[in-house]
Amino acid sequence: MMTTAHTPGSPVRAGFARDGVVDDRIVFENVSKFYGDVLGVNRVTLSLPPGITSLVGPNGSGKTTLMNLMTGLVQPTRGHITVLGMSPGDPYEFFRVVGYCTQFDSFPRDVTGFEFVYEALLLHGLDAPQAAKLAVEALERVGLMDAAKRLVAGYSKGMRQKARLAQAIAHHPSVLVLDEPLNGLDPMARAESLALFETLGRQGMHVVISSHILEEVDRISDQVVLMSSGYVVAEGNIHTVRQEVREHPMQILIRCTQPALLASQVFALDSAVEAKLHADGGGLLVRTRDLDNFYELLNRIAAEGKVEIQAVAPADDDANSIYQYLIGSDGGNS
Amino acid sequence: MAVYKRSYKPYVGPLTAISRRWLVVARFSLATAFSSRISVVAFVLCMVPPLIAALIIYIANNELVQAAMQVKSSGALLINNRFFVIVLEIQSWLALFLTAWIGPATITPDLSNNVLPLFLSRPLSRLEYIAGKLLALAGVLSAVTWVPLLLLFTLQSQLSKTAWFTENWYMLPGIFFGCWLWIAVLALVSLAVSSWVKWRIIATGATIAILMVPAGFGGVINGVLRTRWGFLLNVPYLMTLIWTDLLRVPLPLQAVPVPLAWVAMLSTAALSLVLLTRRIQARQVVRG
Amino acid sequence: MTRMEEFKQYPWRLWSRQFMTIVRMELRKSLFRWRSAWIYLLAMAPVAIIAIHAVVDHHTRDGMREDVVVLAAIFQFYYLRLAIFFGCLGIFTRLIRGEMVERSLHYYLLAPVRRELLVIAKFVAGVITSVMVFGTAVFLATAFMYLHFGQKGMQFLTEGAGAYHLKAYLGITVLACLGYGAVFLALSMVFKNPIVPAIVFFGWEAINPVVSPLMQKLSITFYLRHLSPVDVPAQGLFALLTVVTEPVPAWAASLGVVALTTGVLLLACYRVRKLEISYTTE
Numbered sequence: 001m002m003t004t005a006h007t008p009g010s011p012v013r014a015g016f017a018r019d020g021v022v023d024d025r026i027v028f029e030n031v032s033k034f035y036g037d038v039l040g041v042n043r044v045t046l047s048l049p050p051g052i053t054s055l056v057g058p059n060g061s062g063k064t065t066l067m068n069l070m071t072g073l074v075q076p077t078r079g080h081i082t083v084l085g086m087s088p089g090d091p092y093e094f095f096r097v098v099g100y101c102t103q104f105d106s107f108p109r110d111v112t113g114f115e116f117v118y119e120a121l122l123l124h125g126l127d128a129p130q131a132a133k134l135a136v137e138a139l140e141r142v143g144l145m146d147a148a149k150r151l152v153a154g155y156s157k158g159m160r161q162k163a164r165l166a167q168a169i170a171h172h173p174s175v176l177v178l179d180e181p182l183n184g185l186d187p188m189a190r191a192e193s194l195a196l197f198e199t200l201g202r203q204g205m206h207v208v209i210s211s212h213i214l215e216e217v218d219r220i221s222d223q224v225v226l227m228s229s230g231y232v233v234a235e236g237n238i239h240t241v242r243q244e245v246r247e248h249p250m251q252i253l254i255r256c257t258q259p260a261l262l263a264s265q266v267f268a269l270d271s272a273v274e275a276k277l278h279a280d281g282g283g284l285l286v287r288t289r290d291l292d293n294f295y296e297l298l299n300r301i302a303a304e305g306k307v308e309i310q311a312v313a314p315a316d317d318d319a320n321s322i323y324q325y326l327i328g329s330d331g332g333n334s
Numbered sequence: 335m336a337v338y339k340r341s342y343k344p345y346v347g348p349l350t351a352i353s354r355r356w357l358v359v360a361r362f363s364l365a366t367a368f369s370s371r372i373s374v375v376a377f378v379l380c381m382v383p384p385l386i387a388a389l390i391i392y393i394a395n396n397e398l399v400q401a402a403m404q405v406k407s408s409g410a411l412l413i414n415n416r417f418f419v420i421v422l423e424i425q426s427w428l429a430l431f432l433t434a435w436i437g438p439a440t441i442t443p444d445l446s447n448n449v450l451p452l453f454l455s456r457p458l459s460r461l462e463y464i465a466g467k468l469l470a471l472a473g474v475l476s477a478v479t480w481v482p483l484l485l486l487f488t489l490q491s492q493l494s495k496t497a498w499f500t501e502n503w504y505m506l507p508g509i510f511f512g513c514w515l516w517i518a519v520l521a522l523v524s525l526a527v528s529s530w531v532k533w534r535i536i537a538t539g540a541t542i543a544i545l546m547v548p549a550g551f552g553g554v555i556n557g558v559l560r561t562r563w564g565f566l567l568n569v570p571y572l573m574t575l576i577w578t579d580l581l582r583v584p585l586p587l588q589a590v591p592v593p594l595a596w597v598a599m600l601s602t603a604a605l606s607l608v609l610l611t612r613r614i615q616a617r618q619v620v621r622g
Numbered sequence: 623m624t625r626m627e628e629f630k631q632y633p634w635r636l637w638s639r640q641f642m643t644i645v646r647m648e649l650r651k652s653l654f655r656w657r658s659a660w661i662y663l664l665a666m667a668p669v670a671i672i673a674i675h676a677v678v679d680h681h682t683r684d685g686m687r688e689d690v691v692v693l694a695a696i697f698q699f700y701y702l703r704l705a706i707f708f709g710c711l712g713i714f715t716r717l718i719r720g721e722m723v724e725r726s727l728h729y730y731l732l733a734p735v736r737r738e739l740l741v742i743a744k745f746v747a748g749v750i751t752s753v754m755v756f757g758t759a760v761f762l763a764t765a766f767m768y769l770h771f772g773q774k775g776m777q778f779l780t781e782g783a784g785a786y787h788l789k790a791y792l793g794i795t796v797l798a799c800l801g802y803g804a805v806f807l808a809l810s811m812v813f814k815n816p817i818v819p820a821i822v823f824f825g826w827e828a829i830n831p832v833v834s835p836l837m838q839k840l841s842i843t844f845y846l847r848h849l850s851p852v853d854v855p856a857q858g859l860f861a862l863l864t865v866v867t868e869p870v871p872a873w874a875a876s877l878g879v880v881a882l883t884t885g886v887l888l889l890a891c892y893r894v895r896k897l898e899i900s901y902t903t904e
Contacts, residue, residue: 106725
């Protein structure tokens with residue numbers, strides 16, 4: 001993948017294969033969507049590879065619009081979208097491989113959980129026994145089999161979320177689009193869902209998730225797309241994106257025996273902006289503009305043996321930090 | 335967790351009197367109802383017939399204008415109880431359609447968006463909530479029924495050269511109480527239907543259907559069973575009958591007894607109120 | 623590949639399976655749920671009254687002649703103008719617009735089903751529902767109206783004019799369901815709130831007899847009224863205002879309704895391709 005230099009004010013791109021339609025990718029080509037005068041998304045150009053991609057952004061940033069565009073629920077005002085080389089205009093081919101778990105917490109009336117998933121499978125053209133088998137499998141996978149015979153109207157919020165998830169995965173899609181799939185789930189159900197998404201991502205599926213829970217986004221995502229006010233602000237692997245955000249120096253936490261001595265050594269570097277002793281006295285938090293030079297210095301210091309370095313780790317190489325730097329508010333950890 | 339700074343202070347300013355708090359519901363219901371341009375246009379259109387009636391009253395009492403228009407003061411320009419019954423009928427039909435449009439707008443958003451628990455967890459009872467909604471509708475319907483009619487009555491009394499008022503004073507309470515009966519029935523039926531149907535676009539059609547279809551069914555009863563009791567299901571007909579009686583116009587031969595018409599109308603209102611109160615709950619139980 | 627070969631290549635089997643699935647799902651929603659009780663009430667209420675009449679009537683000879691006219695009046699003024707109108711309004715506006723309001727339409731749009739197939743299947747399900755309910759009601763009303771006259775009534779219904787009347791009423795019911803269904807489906811595809819134009823349409827249908835002959839042709843009831851086997855004259859002031867026109871031949875009326883239905887379905891298929899899910903604006 002190609003890395004481009006970051007210009008302040010322009011989107012950060014940590015990897016973008018600009019070779020037209022790619023069959024194993026989800027491609028947005030200069031897509032804009034306006035709802036009357038209201039901007040949904042503007043001039044979005046993305047190419048999402050297989051794996052887990054997280055859409056991150058504040059409310060109203062255009063995440064749901066992007067997902068609706070991807071799945072054909074809305075049409076772009078400008079631009080072109082393909083998913084694995086297919087367009088939403090051919091629903092039979094398209095929706096055999098795409099599953100979408102929307103954020104709409106509404107269901108057809110008077111259906112049970114089982115009927116909800118089963119009828120969706122019948123619409124795929126499956127015969128009744130096959131549809132029933134897949135419905136049961138999907139409901140078991142999300143842990144809703146016990147309540148499958150009850151009316152969805154009587155479900156709790158988390159159960160309704162699971163029902164929608166079951167419907168999205170029941171037909172074994174290659175692309176799974178999930179709009180805030182962890183909403184309303186208790187911690188155990190959340191962990192199970194994340195494990196499921198990870199498994200699907202590792203199997204080569206495209207999993208596109210929008211979420212506000214940035215720690216979990218960090219844990220499972222292969223790439224992240226940050227959005228703000230309808231624009232893509234950053235896109236790519238979290239670590240690489242972080243490196244491109246040059247106006248915010250990198251923060252490194254170094255666990256060592258003599259942090260004060262290390263701090264005096266660190267200031268030999270021009271690119272070191274700040275060095276702060278950790279509250280517990282066992283480490284040093286350094287902010288530097290030049291990571292390569294800093295690591296070189298650290299290697300020299302370690303080789304000289306004056307300071308025993310126990311651990312070195314980036315302190316702001318995560319989704320929450322990128323979110324704060326690029327979008328400028330707390331990610332809403334919930 | 336220790337509390338170090340007791341900086342939180344609850345609101346200690348003036349509060350609205352408890353007896354007037356429910357008016358907030360009415361105020362916001364009206365604002366919601368008239369947020370739509372169609373509501374405003376419909377309301378304005380309801381004022382057209384009274385304006386035309388005022389013009390007719392003016393012409394009927396002005397010989398100069400009659401001469402200029404070459405119109406003779408005849409039956410068509412006779413301002414009497416029949417004239418007011420006709421205007422009342424026109425306004426009552428317009429009020430029916432206006433209610434079918436505005437009524438659902440005042441209550442369906444609260445039900446479909448599950449807002450009732452928010453309302454009822456405040457110091458507001460179910461009855462106050464319903465009273466607020468009814469007041470909003472009653473205000474609008476008053477403006478298109480008894481208010482313009484009483485203004486027309488006043489205009490005629492003023493312009494008439496004869497002792498018209500002393501001969502026709504009975505129309506005043508007739509118009510007032512008759513219109514309030516119609517307002518009560520329309521408002522309650524509309525709110526009850528809207529509370530059960532929950533979605534605005536369906537509630538508008540359902541309100542009109544609830545008032546029209548039983549009328550047709552009443553016609554079926556009359557035709558099949560060779561009777562007149564089917565009219566008791568015909569709400570618009572019953573209201574016309576009541577006005578005809580209140581304004582002392584001779585009743586049609588096949589009419590049902592007027593007291594029964596009153597009972598039927600009040601029963602309709604009462605049934606609607608019962609259905610409405612059953613639906614206005616802070617929680618919903620789903621079985622199955 | 624020729625057009626014929628291309629035509630044969632289409633996945634007809636899949637489409638027919640999906641079509642039947644959607645029709646079955648819709649029929650289950652509209653025929654076998656408590657919330658459809660109002661349609662049954664609308665259709666069967668006159669049947670109940672006629673059944674009471676069958677019990678209490680004195681079964682005189684003139685009574686049957688009167689009953690023919692009464693049944694015609696019930697069909698024209700209750701079924702055609704009220705029951706089938708409002709019944710179809712509820713059934714057909716729920717198909718697309720109702721699902722948008724209930725926020726459940728996107729489940730269909732996210733399935734591998736052609737949108738045109740979805741609309742046609744839903745429309746067919748709506749027609750089946752309305753024809754089944756109102757057709758049954760009309761059949762029962764007609765049967766109860768005459769059968770209580772004993773042998774004479776049975777003969778009238780099976781061999782006499784009654785058989786022709788029944789076929790005509792059922793035929794008109796089917797055409798009314800098709801015509802009204804098409805109109806309401808079109809309104810729900812074009813307008814966000816189809817009820818307002820539907821009420822305007824209701825008013826237009828109500829005043830149809832008193833407008834000019836040319837304007838009278840812009841009405842469904844106009845064509846269906848002329849297909850009625852028994853004429854029910856207007857009375858009173860209405861009679862003075864009614865403009866009498868030449869009756870339309872049955873084949874022309876039927877063709878007209880079918881053409882209207884086809885046109886509306888084509889419009890609906892075109893519109894549904896561009897349909898977007900924007901529930902927040904509902």
